[in-house]
Amino acid sequence: xxxxxxxxxxxxxxxxxxxxxxxxxxxxxxxxxxxxxxxxxxxxxxxxxxxxxxxxxxxxxxxxxxxxxxxxxxxxxxxxxxxxxxxxxxxxxxxxxxxxxxxxxxxxxxxxxxxxxxxxxxxxxxxxxxxxxxxxxxxxxxxxxxxxxxxxxxxxxxxxxxxxxxxxxxxxxxxxxxxxxxxxxxxxxxxxxxxxxxxxxxxxxxxxxxxxxxxxxxxxxxxxxxxxxxxxxxxxxxxxxxxxxxxxxxx
Amino acid sequence: xxxxxxxxxxxxxxxxxxxxxxxxxxxxxxxxxxxxxxxxxxxxxxxxxxxxxxxxxxxxxxxxxxxxxxxxxxxxxxxxxxxxxxxxxxxxxxxxxxxxxxxxxxxxxxxxxxxxxxxxxxxxxxxxxxxxxxxxxxxxxxxxxxxxxxxxxxxxxxxxxxxxxxxxxxxxxxxxxxxxxxxxxxxxxxxxxxxxxxxxxxxxxxxxxxxxxxxxxxxxxxxxxxxxxxxxxxxxxxxxxxxxxxxxxxxxxxxxxxxxxxxxxxxxxxx
Ligand SMILES: Nc1ncnc2c1ncn2[C@@H]1O[C@H](COP(=O)(O)OP(=O)(O)OP(=O)(O)O)[C@@H](O)[C@H]1O
Ligand SMILES: [Mg+2]
Numbered sequence: 001x002x003x004x005x006x007x008x009x010x011x012x013x014x015x016x017x018x019x020x021x022x023x024x025x026x027x028x029x030x031x032x033x034x035x036x037x038x039x040x041x042x043x044x045x046x047x048x049x050x051x052x053x054x055x056x057x058x059x060x061x062x063x064x065x066x067x068x069x070x071x072x073x074x075x076x077x078x079x080x081x082x083x084x085x086x087x088x089x090x091x092x093x094x095x096x097x098x099x100x101x102x103x104x105x106x107x108x109x110x111x112x113x114x115x116x117x118x119x120x121x122x123x124x125x126x127x128x129x130x131x132x133x134x135x136x137x138x139x140x141x142x143x144x145x146x147x148x149x150x151x152x153x154x155x156x157x158x159x160x161x162x163x164x165x166x167x168x169x170x171x172x173x174x175x176x177x178x179x180x181x182x183x184x185x186x187x188x189x190x191x192x193x194x195x196x197x198x199x200x201x202x203x204x205x206x207x208x209x210x211x212x213x214x215x216x217x218x219x220x221x222x223x224x225x226x227x228x229x230x231x232x233x234x235x236x237x238x239x240x241x242x243x244x245x246x247x248x249x250x251x
Numbered sequence: 252x253x254x255x256x257x258x259x260x261x262x263x264x265x266x267x268x269x270x271x272x273x274x275x276x277x278x279x280x281x282x283x284x285x286x287x288x289x290x291x292x293x294x295x296x297x298x299x300x301x302x303x304x305x306x307x308x309x310x311x312x313x314x315x316x317x318x319x320x321x322x323x324x325x326x327x328x329x330x331x332x333x334x335x336x337x338x339x340x341x342x343x344x345x346x347x348x349x350x351x352x353x354x355x356x357x358x359x360x361x362x363x364x365x366x367x368x369x370x371x372x373x374x375x376x377x378x379x380x381x382x383x384x385x386x387x388x389x390x391x392x393x394x395x396x397x398x399x400x401x402x403x404x405x406x407x408x409x410x411x412x413x414x415x416x417x418x419x420x421x422x423x424x425x426x427x428x429x430x431x432x433x434x435x436x437x438x439x440x441x442x443x444x445x446x447x448x449x450x451x452x453x454x455x456x457x458x459x460x461x462x463x464x465x466x467x468x469x470x471x472x473x474x475x476x477x478x479x480x481x482x483x484x485x486x487x488x489x490x491x492x493x494x495x496x497x498x499x500x501x502x503x504x505x506x507x508x509x510x511x512x513x514x515x516x517x518x519x520x521x522x
Contacts, residue, residue: 150324151354154342155368155419165371169358243358 034215042216043223055205056224062118063190066125070182074130075175078137079167088138095138099131103189121190128189129182136178140171173243180236187229273297274423274455275321280330282316289480290316294330296483298423302471303449303456307463307513309520313481314459315427321457322348322425334423344372347421351428353408355400361387361411362396368419379418386414389451391444406437413445423455431461442469443497450493463517467491467509468500475513478520487513 018036025035046052077095080087107124114120144167152166168175209218275298282291290313298304306314319325321332323342331338334345342348347368355364362383363370369379387393390410392403400408409429416424430438442465449456460466466473467489475484489509491500500506 145352145354147350147352147354148356150319151348151350152371154322154324154346154348155371155415156342156344157371161371166356169356172358 034219038216039219039223042214043220046217046220047224052205058118059121059190062121063125063186066122067129067183067186069122070126070130070133070186071179073126074133074178074182075137077130077134078175078178079141079163079171081134081138082141082171095131095134098127099135103127107189124189125186129186132185133175133178133182136174136181137171140174140178141167143174144170173240176236176240176243180233180240183232183236184229187225187232191225272300274300274335275457276333276336277317277321278331278333280317280320280327280332282313282320282325283328291320291327292480292482294481294483296474296486298455298457299472300422300455301453303458303469304472304474305466305470306457306459306474306476307461307466307517308476308481308484309478309517310461312476312478314476317476317481318425318427318457318459322346324348344419345421346423346425347416347419349409349412349416349424349426349429351431353400353405353412353432355408355411355415357400360397360399361392361403364400364411365414365418368415372419382418383414386417387411389417389448390414404437405433406441409433409441413448417448417452417454421454423457425457427459428461429458430465438465439497445469446493463510463513464501467506467513468497473513475516484516 021033022036025033025038077091081091081095082088106127107120110120110123110127114123148166148170149162152162157165206218206221208214209221277294277296277298280291280294283289294317306317308314316325320327323332323339323346326340333339334343356367359367362380365387366379366383369382374382384396387396390413392407392410392414395403395407400411403411409432412429430441433441446469458466458469460469468491470489473487473489475487476482477484487509489506491503491506491509493500495503
């Protein structure tokens with residue numbers, strides 16, 4: 001964030017926003033904005049509740065399963081498109097469309113198809129994240145220096161060895177970038193999905209809180225989700241950092 | 252045998268070549284890229300065992316193409332490659348490639364990079380690392396085993412590439428402009444080290460270069476290619492005595508005459 005022409009460290013910018021939130025809340029202007037302090041109190045309280053733990057566990061599980069499928073599927077599709085010309089022709093357009101389509105409008109359809117349960121969350125997560133993972137993997141595969149592949153072949157690598165000892169690692173920086181973006185999209189998807197689905201796990205808690213105008217609790221829940229998403233994404237960021245040294249030096 | 256300044260077309264080049272055995276035979280190799288790009292036209296060539304053969308020619312004449320066909324990395328449109336008398340298709344353990352851009356695994360240490368060919372052959376880890384350490388020492392980069400490629404200079408990276416090729420113990424080393432990405436001083440040092448190393452290791456080397464000086468300095472046999480479609484223009488055997496030091500060789504009349512003669516030949520193509 002830039003304030004008065006100076007770069008403000010992320011942490012301070014958070015503090016400033018927090019301060020603004022507190023002031024607006026204390027002024028009691030809009031009832032949907034309770035002061036930050038009372039939200040934080042609610043957060044501590046919510047974080048200790050049994051039903052929150054259960055709901056979070058269910059959501060996290062569905063989320064992880066969905067991400068697992070999206071990562072494997074996305075990497076697979078990306079490699080297929082990157083390595084097989086026909087696959088690129090057949091899939092390329094669709095993957096691009098899905099990666100940029102407003103998928104939230106599909107969530108109600110998914111609810112009809114898969115019912116009001118975990119399965120819908122899983123499918124939503126996959127749907128929101130798999131395409132960008134596929135696209136980034138594809139970009140990574142296309143980026144691989146041809147001589148690296150020739151090197152593998154000339155030293156007698158089998159197709160399989162070439163794939164898991166050379167090509168996968170060579171594309172890893174892009175793959176990780178895709179996974180991080182997919183993760184963020186999946187969180188978005190799950191938030192939208194949860195709010196719409198509203199009957200399972202965290203979604204139901206959201207629904208309950210907003211319907212009963214428990215704004216402190218509602219915002220507490222939102223903050224928790226936010227922190228989770230941030231945590232996940234910085235975890236991937238950390239991994240990305242570990243391969244950064246060679247992402248730049250690849251030819 | 253006295254050195255003749257005459258370029259010797261392959262047809263009457265029989266005398267010196269027939270005495271030594273050819274480890275690689277190039278037979279009628281023609282290569283088209285797609286239907287339009289005619290890269291090579293009926294190349295016939297013998298690579299004598301234990302010698303250094305250089306491909307020299309104008310840019311785009313098909314040197315890399317020919318080298319990759321010999322390496323088994325490219326399919327020829329017609330013709331065949333024989334290794335020790337047997338036709339081959341695809342890469343094989345008797346040939347190892349040294350790449351112009353080094354082609355090192357950026358995520359692997361020098362040690363793992365050098366051992367990579369052996370890793371692909373499923374050799375035990377301590378076995379292959381022992382071999383790798385030996386060649387790391389031999390190319391003069393001991394102490395850098397645990398470094399990553401991006402921590403090394405261009406010259407050192409190419410030494411890693413060379414050590415990797417030596418580690419698989421192939422009889423034929425194929426090098427595509429291995430020194431083009433390193434600076435001139437490093438290049439000279441590298442050339443000397445390479446000559447020394449090859450005297451010890453007794454390899455057959457096929458070497459692509461743009462540099463006439465490099466070709467004359469290093470080669471037992473220089474294959475001059477004509478512009479696209481590449482054909483063999485002439486084969487030259489400089490027969491420079493390697494007993495003298497590198498600086499004397501570079502001042503040697505024989506050496507300078509060969510450089511001049513090849514320059515006159517290649518110059519025609521520039522006009
Ligand atoms: N994959 C390809 N598709 C089409 N044409 C190609 C391909 N690779 C090479 N060529 C063409 O074939 C010809 C020979 O290429 P090659 O790389 O073998 O030449 P070279 O002698 O190694 O050139 P340089 O000295 O620039 O390295 C060139 O004209 C090049 O443009
Ligand atoms: Mg070339």
